[in-house]
Amino acid sequence: MKITRNEVEHVANLAKLNLSEEELARMTGQLDTILSYVAKLDELDTKDVVPTTHAFSINNAFREDEMQESIPRDKALQNAPKDNGESFVVPKII
Amino acid sequence: MKPFELTIAQARAELDSGKLSSRELTVSCLDRIKSVDNDIHSFLSVTEEEALRQADVADKQIASGGTEALCGIPFSMKDLLCTKGVTTTCGSKILENFVPPYDATVVEKLKNKGAVILGKVAMDEFAMGSTSENCAFDVPENPWKPGYVSGGSSGGSASSVAAMECLGSLGSDTGGSIRQPASLCGVVGMKPTYGRVSRYGLVAFASSLDQIGPLTRDVRDSAMMMNGIAGYDKRDSTSVQESLPDFTASLAEGLQGMKVGIPKEYFGDGLDAEVAKVVENGIQILRDAGAETIEVSLPHTEYCVAVYYLISSAEASSNLARYDGAVYGYRDQDAESLIDMYRETRSKGFGDEVKRRILIGTYALSSGYYDAYYKKASQVRTLILNDFQKAYESCDLVISPVTPTPAWRRGVHADDPLALYLSDILTISANLAGIPGMSVPGGFSADGLPIGIQLQGPHFREDTLFKAAYNLELGTQLANKCPDIA
Numbered sequence: 001m002k003i004t005r006n007e008v009e010h011v012a013n014l015a016k017l018n019l020s021e022e023e024l025a026r027m028t029g030q031l032d033t034i035l036s037y038v039a040k041l042d043e044l045d046t047k048d049v050v051p052t053t054h055a056f057s058i059n060n061a062f063r064e065d066e067m068q069e070s071i072p073r074d075k076a077l078q079n080a081p082k083d084n085g086e087s088f089v090v091p092k093i094i
Numbered sequence: 095m096k097p098f099e100l101t102i103a104q105a106r107a108e109l110d111s112g113k114l115s116s117r118e119l120t121v122s123c124l125d126r127i128k129s130v131d132n133d134i135h136s137f138l139s140v141t142e143e144e145a146l147r148q149a150d151v152a153d154k155q156i157a158s159g160g161t162e163a164l165c166g167i168p169f170s171m172k173d174l175l176c177t178k179g180v181t182t183t184c185g186s187k188i189l190e191n192f193v194p195p196y197d198a199t200v201v202e203k204l205k206n207k208g209a210v211i212l213g214k215v216a217m218d219e220f221a222m223g224s225t226s227e228n229c230a231f232d233v234p235e236n237p238w239k240p241g242y243v244s245g246g247s248s249g250g251s252a253s254s255v256a257a258m259e260c261l262g263s264l265g266s267d268t269g270g271s272i273r274q275p276a277s278l279c280g281v282v283g284m285k286p287t288y289g290r291v292s293r294y295g296l297v298a299f300a301s302s303l304d305q306i307g308p309l310t311r312d313v314r315d316s317a318m319m320m321n322g323i324a325g326y327d328k329r330d331s332t333s334v335q336e337s338l339p340d341f342t343a344s345l346a347e348g349l350q351g352m353k354v355g356i357p358k359e360y361f362g363d364g365l366d367a368e369v370a371k372v373v374e375n376g377i378q379i380l381r382d383a384g385a386e387t388i389e390v391s392l393p394h395t396e397y398c399v400a401v402y403y404l405i406s407s408a409e410a411s412s413n414l415a416r417y418d419g420a421v422y423g424y425r426d427q428d429a430e431s432l433i434d435m436y437r438e439t440r441s442k443g444f445g446d447e448v449k450r451r452i453l454i455g456t457y458a459l460s461s462g463y464y465d466a467y468y469k470k471a472s473q474v475r476t477l478i479l480n481d482f483q484k485a486y487e488s489c490d491l492v493i494s495p496v497t498p499t500p501a502w503r504r505g506v507h508a509d510d511p512l513a514l515y516l517s518d519i520l521t522i523s524a525n526l527a528g529i530p531g532m533s534v535p536g537g538f539s540a541d542g543l544p545i546g547i548q549l550q551g552p553h554f555r556e557d558t559l560f561k562a563a564y565n566l567e568l569g570t571q572l573a574n575k576c577p578d579i580a
């Protein structure tokens with residue numbers, strides 16, 4: 001087994017996903033199949049290989065620090081699931 | 095010939111000569127959508143009024159001597175490109191009611207050139223999938239054969255172009271999502287070099303791999319659309335300041351002196367015999383047009399699926415962390431605490447495949463597994479990139495199949511995600527290496543399903559691909575073909 005049911009539960013918790021018993025069982029099986037397959041990468045010795053995160057190197061893209069128009073508040077709030085006309089409203093945090 | 099049957103270049107000539115108005119062309123496409131889309135299901139939304147308004151503006155621009163090549167031409171947009179004031183769902187319940195307050199750069203560019211946008215087309219949820227069956231809404235059919243997949247994730251883009259509901263479409267390609275549906279639906283699909291086209295306003299899936307590109311009915315149209323969307327954008331810091339050619343300029347050039355590499359790893363076990371035959375025919379066409387062919391090796395091809403599913407899922411798990419119900423998108427309103435709101439919103443808003451990839455990605459990035467999975471995959475990515483660099487020392491581009499088989503029946507891989515992932519083996523490397531790749535119609539299976547041919551070139555050499563693709567198209571005579579659907 002590459003991954004256990006407990007580990008899937010832990011990862012789901014990290015990712016803020018609730019999985020039903022059925023989903024947990026199914027996902028564990030599917031993730032195990034996928035992770036067993038990707039273990040194929042262990043065939044390769046990559047001790048001295050530099051990782052690639054982007055296909056070619058891009059330097060930091062700087063721009064002048066100038067004032068620009070931003071989206072007006074009403075537009076920013078237009079997709080809010082809940083708002084009070086000024087802010088996004090979410091359940092109490094503390 | 096009805097207006098909707100015209101290619102972009104043909105429509106351009108008719109619009110400029112005054113034989114056709116953009117309104118007539120747009121109405122023709124809208125009528126076509128009305129008559130076939132109940133069967134094809136390409137469109138998630140059709141913005142008829144806005145399209146007609148844009149067409150009228152375009153007609154005025156043309157009448158006053160406007161010279162933009164895409165002015166007055168009707169397109170469809172994959173539903174992960176933000177369109178100001180028009181719902182952008184990304185194929186997901188979690189964005190079902192999301193109305194962007196701004197346009198993606200590519201959408202803005204097309205609009206500024208006078209293009210007409212007909213509506214938004216179906217896709218796999220968050221572009222994760224190879225059949226568009228992961229769409230939370232309608233699933234597009236393959237216009238060539240009912241009951242068969244259109245491919246994915248840009249399935250609606252490919253089906254809308256193949257069914258002649260629009261003259262072209264913009265899709266996105268993270269591991270083959272433009273090229274694969276283009277191949278399965280018999281249209282031309284171009285994934286440009288990473289950084290060639292701005293992704294500002296594209297709903298992100300895997301940021302080191304995603305790229306926007308056109309799906310069209312012939313090669314010239316593809317080059318015309320590339321002229322319209324390519325270029326540096328200060329709002330996307332990964333877009334690059336490379337000089338921009340006129341992508342249509344290389345089409346008429348001959349292939350004398352061109353060296354075409356044939357990567358032996360792309361012709362291995364599991365390649366359908368009909369697909370192999372179509373690609374062999376394509377190779378012969380290029381030879382007849384003056385190109386020289388040589389065998390090349392891309393020895394790490396067999397590892398690309400594993401690398402891709404680790405890297406793309408890791409990036410997706412991070413990108414999709416933003417869907418928490420707080421500021422836009424679906425929210426579970428019953429949750430009493432903030433954490434419950436996050437959990438319930440995400441659990442109810444995301445579909446199965448998206449959850450699966452978030453889990454894989456979170457796992458690959460989690461403490462104790464990072465080195466074994468994410469870092470290892472990033473190292474093998476270097477080897478894959480090196481393979482291409484070495485191959486391009488001896489050839490100008492490589493030719494191969496796009497997919498191991500033609501389109502398959504819907505529902506076939508429903509319970510076996512890995513089998514479906516493996517079908518992407520021939521398109522994934524281009525994204526990992528950031529190189530341009532293209533799918534061009536090559537022929538048909540005995541069952542009447544389209545089969546594409548893939549061309550992949552060095553960074554920023556889309557011009558080389560267009561030149562070879564145009565010659566392929568001359569040889570196959572498969573430009574602007576439409577299935578008999580209405």
